[in-house]
Amino acid sequence: MSTAREEILRRVRAAKGASTLETAAASYAGIDRSYQTTATLSHEAILDLFEERLREYDANVFRVSALEVGAAVTEVLRSRKIERVLIPEGLPEDWQRGAEFVVDREFSATELDGFTAVMTTATVGIAETGTIVLQTAPGQGRRAITLVPDYHLCLLPVISVVETVVEAMRLLELTKNLPTTFFSGPSATADIEMTRIKGVHGPRFVDVILMN
Amino acid sequence: MSRVPLDPRTAPTFQQAARALLGDAQLRKNVRHATDVIQTKRRKLVEEKQDWQALRESGRQIRAHVLENLDVYLEEFERNFTKAGGVIHWARDAAEAQKIVVGLVKEIGTTEVIKIKSMTTEEIQLNNALEAAGVHAYETDLAELIIQLGEDQPSHIVVPALHKNRAQVREIFRRTMNLPDLGDKPADLADAARRFLREKFLRVTTAVSGANFLVAETGGVCIVESEGNGRMCLTMPETLISVVGVEKVVPRWQDLEPLLQMLPRSATGERMNPYNSMWCGVHPGDGPQRMHIVLLDNGRTEVLADREGRQTLQCIRCGACQNACPVYRQTGGHAYGSVYAGPIGAILTPQLMHLEHSQSLPYASSLCGACYEVCPVKINIPEVLIHLRHKVVEQNGWYAPESLAMKAVAQVFRSERRFRAAQRLGRLAELPLVKSEKRSFAIVGQKQEASDGWIGWLPGLLGGWTSTRDLQAMPQETFRDWWEKRGKQ
Ligand code: SF4
Numbered sequence: 041m042s043t044a045r046e047e048i049l050r051r052v053r054a055a056k057g058a059s060t061l062e063t064a065a066a067s068y069a070g071i072d073r074s075y076q077t078t079a080t081l082s083h084e085a086i087l088d089l090f091e092e093r094l095r096e097y098d099a100n101v102f103r104v105s106a107l108e109v110g111a112a113v114t115e116v117l118r119s120r121k122i123e124r125v126l127i128p129e130g131l132p133e134d135w136q137r138g139a140e141f142v143v144d145r146e147f148s149a150t151e152l153d154g155f156t157a158v159m160t161t162a163t164v165g166i167a168e169t170g171t172i173v174l175q176t177a178p179g180q181g182r183r184a185i186t187l188v189p190d191y192h193l194c195l196l197p198v199i200s201v202v203e204t205v206v207e208a209m210r211l212l213e214l215t216k217n218l219p220t221t222f223f224s225g226p227s228a229t230a231d232i233e234m235t236r237i238k239g240v241h242g243p244r245f246v247d248v249i250l251m252n
Numbered sequence: 253m254s255r256v257p258l259d260p261r262t263a264p265t266f267q268q269a270a271r272a273l274l275g276d277a278q279l280r281k282n283v284r285h286a287t288d289v290i291q292t293k294r295r296k297l298v299e300e301k302q303d304w305q306a307l308r309e310s311g312r313q314i315r316a317h318v319l320e321n322l323d324v325y326l327e328e329f330e331r332n333f334t335k336a337g338g339v340i341h342w343a344r345d346a347a348e349a350q351k352i353v354v355g356l357v358k359e360i361g362t363t364e365v366i367k368i369k370s371m372t373t374e375e376i377q378l379n380n381a382l383e384a385a386g387v388h389a390y391e392t393d394l395a396e397l398i399i400q401l402g403e404d405q406p407s408h409i410v411v412p413a414l415h416k417n418r419a420q421v422r423e424i425f426r427r428t429m430n431l432p433d434l435g436d437k438p439a440d441l442a443d444a445a446r447r448f449l450r451e452k453f454l455r456v457t458t459a460v461s462g463a464n465f466l467v468a469e470t471g472g473v474c475i476v477e478s479e480g481n482g483r484m485c486l487t488m489p490e491t492l493i494s495v496v497g498v499e500k501v502v503p504r505w506q507d508l509e510p511l512l513q514m515l516p517r518s519a520t521g522e523r524m525n526p527y528n529s530m531w532c533g534v535h536p537g538d539g540p541q542r543m544h545i546v547l548l549d550n551g552r553t554e555v556l557a558d559r560e561g562r563q564t565l566q567c568i569r570c571g572a573c574q575n576a577c578p579v580y581r582q583t584g585g586h587a588y589g590s591v592y593a594g595p596i597g598a599i600l601t602p603q604l605m606h607l608e609h610s611q612s613l614p615y616a617s618s619l620c621g622a623c624y625e626v627c628p629v630k631i632n633i634p635e636v637l638i639h640l641r642h643k644v645v646e647q648n649g650w651y652a653p654e655s656l657a658m659k660a661v662a663q664v665f666r667s668e669r670r671f672r673a674a675q676r677l678g679r680l681a682e683l684p685l686v687k688s689e690k691r692s693f694a695i696v697g698q699k700q701e702a703s704d705g706w707i708g709w710l711p712g713l714l715g716g717w718t719s720t721r722d723l724q725a726m727p728q729e730t731f732r733d734w735w736e737k738r739g740k741q
Contacts, residue, residue, distance in 0.1 A: 052322045229442055
């Protein structure tokens with residue numbers, strides 16, 4: 041008796057003829073990819089667009105120089121009345137200003153639920169869609185820390201902001217095996233009468249600091 | 253509570269079910285509102301995308317290429333996912349998939365699982381199988397939760413509860429969550445769901461999901477969602493079990509470039525959905541440390557074997573064809589007797605479930621072509637519908653004139669340009685055939701003056717089935733013309 045695996049692969053081959061790695065590779069190379077792959081805007085315009093899209097999601101956006109990051113963090117946390125912030129390993133010391141910063145030590149789900157705020161950096165920003173890409177890496181941490189707390193303060197160098205999804209995907213090519221989360225604004229649902237409601241299970245509030 | 257699932261084997265014919273549902277004014281209003289909202293947003297975001305047609309063509313070619321080489325990519329995915337610490341299971345049919353998932357859950361020894369919305373697990377009726385084994389599955393997507401608590405059925409593949417309005421949702425939540433004072437603002441209702449589910453996310457250690465895409469070269473899985481319930485399910489538990497149709501694989505990471513751009517624009521009219529998650533097997537210190545994928549056939553290889561039906565498997569489940577379909581917009585999803593409703597359901601269900609169980613579905617369409625126009629991977633749904641109608645005729649007895657007529661129409665639908673031309677011509681050619689008395693099966697929302705737009709009989713050609721099923725004529729104006737005019741009113 042054949043296993044389910046053998047049986048399904050047999051059915052697939054019977055359905056359309058067997059393929060080999062070589063024939064597949066040859067036909068793959070012929071796939072049309074004439075969609076837009078490069079930026080059309082200047083970098084300044086890209087940053088403006090990114091900011092505009094983030095604001096559409098009700099995120100606050102701050103642009104600061106590398107030297108002002110600590111002061112900006114202090115200011116943002118004060119305005120949000122946040123005193124205790126969860127952070128991953130690998131965040132620069134001089135960004136950790138204005139609150140108590142607690143490094144993630146494999147906290148349990150319930151322990152994570154005790155945090156209202158998290159601060160991380162990110163891998164890439166996508167202007168066209170207002171998307172920020174997080175990966176499991178130093179400064180960004182494991183996925184759960186940016187999910188459970190209700191507030192996320194995200195710091196991103198301006199050089200990491202690209203215009204299009206395609207450019208971002210190509211940058212991510214190098215680290216595509218890492219757990220990766222694209223987030224575009226706060227969690228949301230439109231399941232009831234198509235009314236967009238901000239914040240269901242992921243963070244409801246997001247602020248972004250763009251660093252020159 | 254186990255719901256009676258939508259099952260094409262026991263469902264009434266589309267025409268019977270639709271006739272009953274057409275009497276439900278509230279349902280029709282809810283469906284029309286929801287599909288109007290999504291379509292308006294979708295159109296705006298598709299129009300701003302200068303390279304939309306290039307994205308569609310690329311998406312179509314990627315998906316078609318996968319199907320041509322499915323064995324290669326399934327084996328590659330299996331290799332890489334296994335290397336990354338995951339376990340692959342293969343299921344020939346729904347029963348086998350149920351058995352695998354129930355077995356895994358039993359082995360863990362838990363009596364509860366949390367679930368991410370998945371049409372594939374609806375297709376195999378997994379919740380009922382778990383229930384029978386003493387395991388309760390909590391649906392965590394807001395819409396799926398509404399459906400589960402209301403003992404209802406999904407009616408749309410992206411927004412499964414769009415047939416319920418806020419007052420109806422409030423009633424369900426009040427009753428089942430014991431919240432007598434619950435308000436009816438959507439925000440109140442979402443907040444109730446957030447609180448109801450939070451405790452489960454923190455406590456339940458096993459999750460069940462589907463997947464949007466599998467990436468062969470990395471052994472990667474991709475799930476797109478809005479609420480964060482997906483992220484909760486795929487990062488917090490110790491074990492994640494995903495049930496995925498064999499056709500969902502794509503060769504490489506770069507193939508997500510067009511697909512991730514088109515899916516949110518088509519599905520919910522967003523530039524990007526709030527969350528996309530991608531990961532490759534087990535990652536130490538991050539997320540579930542036990543990961544299983546059940547690769548499901550359940551009729552898909554039979555669809556693959558049918559040259560003309562094969563393109564159905566290109567589908568990325570965006571639901572755009574449902575929102576655009578004048579028939580779906582009138583009847584809602586339940587009339588289709590399957591978890592896959594609308595145009596995609598009309599072609600997918602009869603093929604997955606063997607034609608005899610759902611012979612009426614290929615007729616649940618006016619062939620207006622709106623579905624083909626919006627489909628991000630260019631599935632020529634009208635062409636497949638004609639092909640399936642042909643097969644129905646074949647099954648129910650075959651004689652030459654019918655088959656000839658079918659072939660002629662099928663020819664017409666082979667290219668988009670030809671199809672448009674045919675739509676225009678068809679309206680003229682059919683004029684003498686259109687029934688002018690009372691229509692017996694009216695489901696199209698267009699105002700119909702001179703005639704009702706239904707063909708009651710076709711001399712000699714299609715008599716076999718038009719005598720029992722009225723065939724709708726080509727609309728007097730194309731769907732696009734009608735839609736645009738309507739928008740201006
Ligand atoms: S058939 Fe096309 S439009 Fe319909 S759900 Fe599938 S991909 Fe979307």
